[in-house]
Amino acid sequence: MPRVITQPAPAKVNLYLRVTGRRADGYHLLDSLxxxxxxxxxxxxTPQEALTLALTGPEAKALQAEPDNLVLRAARALAAATGATEGAAITLDKHLPIASGIGGGSADAAAALRALDALWGTRCGTDGLRAVAATLGADVPVCVESRAVRMQGIGEILSDPPPLPxxxxxxxxxxxxxxxxSVFRARRGDFSAPLEMPARIADAAALADWLRPLGNDLQDAAISLCPxxxxxxxxxxxxxxCLLARISGSGATCFGIFATPEEAARAAAALHEGWWRWGGATCRAMP
Incomplete structure (x- = not known):
C-alpha cells in the first residue's frame, strides 16, 4: 500500500477582532484572539510523480470551479522553498463552507504544508513552514500549528495568549x-486600539465576560451585507x-461559547436544519 500522510485542517475562530489600522498597501492591521x-x-x-488535487466531501462542489486551489499553491511554494522535486496525489476532504470567516482555505493550505513536509522529508519545522505559509496569505501562518494564539499586524505577528480555560x-x-x-470595504468607523491581555481567565464564563466588550469590528459591516x-x-x-454569540472573522459564520462541548453540540443540533452547524470542543496544537 502507498504511504498516506493525513493532516486535519481545523476551522479558525476569531474570538474577538479589532481593526487597528491600515497599511499604505491597503492591508488592514488587526488584533485578534x-x-x-x-x-x-x-x-x-500520497507519493506520486505529478502534483494533483482531488476534491471530496460535502462541501467540495463549491470549490470545483476554482482554477488554482490554495492547496496546490501551497504545494508548489513548499517545493520552491525546499528544492523538493517529488509530486504528490493530494485529496482535500472538504467539510467547512467556503468564504465563511473561519479560515477554511488557509487551514487547508497549512495542512497541505504539514502533510507534504512529512511526505517529502523536507524537515522545515514550524518556523520554516510559517515562512512558506506567509507567502500564501495573511491567515495561513496561524493555521500551521492551529492552536490558540493572538494575531496582530496583518496576521503575521503571533504571540501566546494567557492559558484559556x-x-x-x-x-x-x-x-x-x-x-x-467586501466586508472590509463596508466597514465604517475609526480604528480600534490594541488590547492588554489578562494574566488569567478562570473559566468559560469569565472568558465570555472578558470578550463581550471587545467585539468584532467587522460584525456590523457583515450584517449590512448579509442580514x-x-x-x-x-x-x-x-x-x-450560551455565554456569548458573535461572528468569526468577516463572517458569515457565527459562534457561541458554552461551558462544555456537550452543551455546544446540543445547541448546534437545535439550530435551523438548513444552516451549516457544528458544536464541540477546541482542538490541540498540530504536531
Missing amino acids: AVFAEAGDVIAA PFGLLLANPRIALPTP TIAEVLAAIAAQPG
Missing part, C-alpha cells in the same frame, strides 16, 4: 458566502447555556 475548532477539513497526500464552541453558517474584501447573520446570532444567543 484565534482558537481552532475540532470541526474542519482533512488533507491526505476549556469551553464548548458552536459554529453556524447560513450557507451564504461572504467575501472578506441573515443577525438571525443566526439571535438563534445562537437564545440557546440554553
Whole structure:
C-alpha cells in the first residue's frame, strides 16, 4: 500500500477582532484572539510523480470551479522553498463552507504544508513552514500549528495568549458566502486600539465576560451585507447555556461559547436544519 500522510485542517475562530489600522498597501492591521475548532477539513497526500488535487466531501462542489486551489499553491511554494522535486496525489476532504470567516482555505493550505513536509522529508519545522505559509496569505501562518494564539499586524505577528480555560464552541453558517474584501470595504468607523491581555481567565464564563466588550469590528459591516447573520446570532444567543454569540472573522459564520462541548453540540443540533452547524470542543496544537 502507498504511504498516506493525513493532516486535519481545523476551522479558525476569531474570538474577538479589532481593526487597528491600515497599511499604505491597503492591508488592514488587526488584533485578534484565534482558537481552532475540532470541526474542519482533512488533507491526505500520497507519493506520486505529478502534483494533483482531488476534491471530496460535502462541501467540495463549491470549490470545483476554482482554477488554482490554495492547496496546490501551497504545494508548489513548499517545493520552491525546499528544492523538493517529488509530486504528490493530494485529496482535500472538504467539510467547512467556503468564504465563511473561519479560515477554511488557509487551514487547508497549512495542512497541505504539514502533510507534504512529512511526505517529502523536507524537515522545515514550524518556523520554516510559517515562512512558506506567509507567502500564501495573511491567515495561513496561524493555521500551521492551529492552536490558540493572538494575531496582530496583518496576521503575521503571533504571540501566546494567557492559558484559556476549556469551553464548548458552536459554529453556524447560513450557507451564504461572504467575501472578506467586501466586508472590509463596508466597514465604517475609526480604528480600534490594541488590547492588554489578562494574566488569567478562570473559566468559560469569565472568558465570555472578558470578550463581550471587545467585539468584532467587522460584525456590523457583515450584517449590512448579509442580514441573515443577525438571525443566526439571535438563534445562537437564545440557546440554553450560551455565554456569548458573535461572528468569526468577516463572517458569515457565527459562534457561541458554552461551558462544555456537550452543551455546544446540543445547541448546534437545535439550530435551523438548513444552516451549516457544528458544536464541540477546541482542538490541540498540530504536531
